[in-house]
Amino acid sequence: MNVGIGLPIGAPATLLTWARRADAGPFSTLGLLDRLVYDTPEPLVAPAVRAGATRRVRVQTEVLLAPLRDTALLAKQAATLDRMAGGRLVLGLGIGGRADDHQVAGVDLRTRGRRLDEQMAVLRRLWSGEPYGDGVGPIGPAPARPGGPEVLFGGFRPAALERVARWGDGFLAAAPPSRAGTLFDTVRASWTTHGRTGTPRLVAQVNVALGPAQVIEDARTNMHAYYRFTGTPDRMVSGLLTTPKTIRTAIRAFEDLGADEVMLYCYGVDPDQVDRLAEVV
Template identity: 80%
Template structure:
């Protein structure tokens, strides 16, 4: 079982220190969330910096809100980061649910799922080296992996789960083990329906904070603020894992469900959490 770290978004200046500690530890991946109308760092820019501060771990968006972005520029940015990191980029994509993100981007929220499908068709074409239009040169650079970086999709709706098999390489599941199994089975079923070889990569996500009470309080406050728009922030914060036993149990339960990786998402800013979590895993 691989274990990664989701980085806090409250202060971009602390992220290089987090990344260096993750790279030294037993972790497989570091990841960043995405919002537009918030004080989080822009994920692709931040991950480019963090890739330069590390040499081993994968860098992952979880999830990048693709419909807010220009498709061709996103394809070029992803290919560039993938190539310059030697294939360490994992492009986690989703559609999000905040009205304000779509409003300020001037993008229609109601058609965001359809737009993501259209974007994937274009990006796959760009990453394969085909010209975008008649008489145009290909849009480079070529990504490190033929066909483009690894693409994972997050979401809960039926269309999101089916999208994994149609366009992706795997699934990002922000759900507790009690609910995740059904999602995993649905994704695997679509994978078989589409005749895809092998199996989808399954990445689970849990929220964690480890340390003295002030660290846990900081994490709870930051997570509550991040998800306040849902109207369910208190319930989500209550599910945060704050003891070594809880974290080990969640990892074991996801392993039993066949997950390939578990991402431990941290909202508190204290980078010593990385070393504490390393002792746990």
């Protein structure tokens, strides 16, 4: 099973150090969160820089909030990045839940799921080289992967899980093993119901911090600030894994559930965690 790293959002200047160390180690993928009204790197600009600084690891958005973006421009940006990165882009997509993100983007929060479905129809068409419509298009360049980069969807509600089978290649489960198994089963069942061949790619995510007490406290502080909007940031922070034993146990649990990859998501900014996590995996 592959193991990737979710990069910290708190120190953009260190991300190239993280990326180069991960590329030299055993990791498969580099992920990055997306928020608009927050001190986070832009989720397509940052992967473009990381792709240029690495040679083999995949670069993944985890998840990019597609409804906040213009569809045609998103299609072009993703195809360009996929092409220039040699097919290493994994486009994790979601709808988000923050009212302020949608407000500044001028997008109705209440219809964000419907908008994502409409966007996917256009994205798939454009990535296949078809015209945009109404005598306009096509919009290039062609992505490295025929039909577009690999698309994973995150989410928990039934509509989000069904979206994997309707439009995607796989599922991002930001949930502990105790909950991820049910989500995986639902995604697999929907995949079969929609007549898809093969199997969906299943990617799990777990929050980790590994190192001295200062590193762990930094991660907890950053997580608490990021999830304050939920009203239950303490619950999120309580799930942070901070020892080699608990991290290995989680990886094995996700493997037993059939996950293809586990993303070890870091909120502490110390890049030495890459080397510590490499010893764990």
